[in-house]
């Protein structure tokens with residue numbers, strides 16, 4: 361019998377496909393020394409009982425209590441780590457004003473490493489406590505503070521993908537918050553990539569550098585070109601914002617006479633390892649370009665309600681073959697929880713489908729075929745995020761990382777109303793999706809290591 365590092369016994373929910381949930385009742389999950397799920401064993405399998413006999417009672421055998429369930433850890437595809445310091449404020453003004461009045465002045469403070477440490481320690485711990493095991497982060501323009509964020513992820517055991525933000529255009533960015541010049545922006549990015557790759561060697565779960573032009577409006581053509589070349593040279597991840605709002609989408613059309621997607625592609629910024637936030641204003645040609653290049657969308661439904669002037673047509677873009685995951689977009693989105701974003705993704709899609717202006721006749725009010733189910737929104741937060749990053753994460757399945765959250769529906773301060781132990785498990789799953797709060801998340805594991813407990 362194999363010598364497993366840990367064995368877990370319990371009921372797990374994972375995505376079978378974008379539309380279907382797989383329920384594994386009382387299964388054994390066998391984890392190897394690399395933190396990968398080596399075997400999933402069903403009660404009817406021949407070696408189920410022998411495995412139980414061999415491991416039950418040992419320190420590395422973990423059995424869930426009644427009312428507890430495994431979910432895959434969440435993959436947050438879009439977080440501005442520095443903006444955690446202003447989460448929940450200043451959401452009543454448009455994107456352009458919000459950036460210039462609140463966000464750039466806040467981000468400029470991350471030249472101070474003590475301040476950066478305070479905010480970054482807290483945001484990484486908070487995301488872990490909310491079940492987020494992998495996060496794709498924007499840091500700030502500061503190379504040292506960006507590296508500090510990667511180090512904090514490494515230290516706390518979160519799989520962090522971190523970008524030093526590039527904003528080099530002196531016409532578009534305030535003097536108090538921008539790269540010194542284009543050459544420095546590219547040099548800092550290259551040094552940052554090398555430093556994070558070095559740091560990654562000492563982590564089990566991995567940390568990754570991300571090439572990060574903030575968005576086209578903040579970057580010169582030379583910087584965009586140079587960043588595309590750096591991403592190719594180091595086979596690095598790329599992240600940016602794309603076609604987010606009427607203003608941001610219109611700015612790029614005015615500058616390049618084409619949509620964001622094609623402009624980014626011209627600079628070599630759409631690749632299999634690219635994740636673009638928002639993308640609300642993509643047309644079908646843009647979406648096909650995303651599908652052809654393997655570029656993924658980070659859908660940020662809470663943030664979109666404030667800044668995007670629209671609802672992302674998730675179902676339509678899925679039908680074109682675009683990979684889509686979910687992002688909190690802290691602090692454009694106020695919540696650090698992907699549970700909250702799962703809920704909003706469903707609600708927004710329903711409002712898109714039905715329409716919102718009751719003075720219009722029903723048949724002209726909405727966009728038919730737009731709704732997504734809670735199962736599909738869960739897919740976005742888990743397997744969809746993993747696919748977007750081309751990493752073996754987001755599913756509880758053999759050859760995937762043991763990145764999980766243990767949900768306790770009997771948590772005394774916030775019991776979920778599951779009256780009957782024989783309640784249909786898909787109904788239990790839905791209650792978890794809609795009602796879980798951080799206090800239900802008892803344990804979080806990343807790559808076979810426990811990183812949070814309460």
Ligand code: GUN
Nearest residue numbers: 440574575601663667692
């Ligand atoms: N576009 C450029 N920067 C940002 C940002 O920080 N948040 C959002 N939502 N959109 C952006």
Ligand code: FE
Nearest residue numbers: 601637689692
């Ligand atoms: Fe953003």
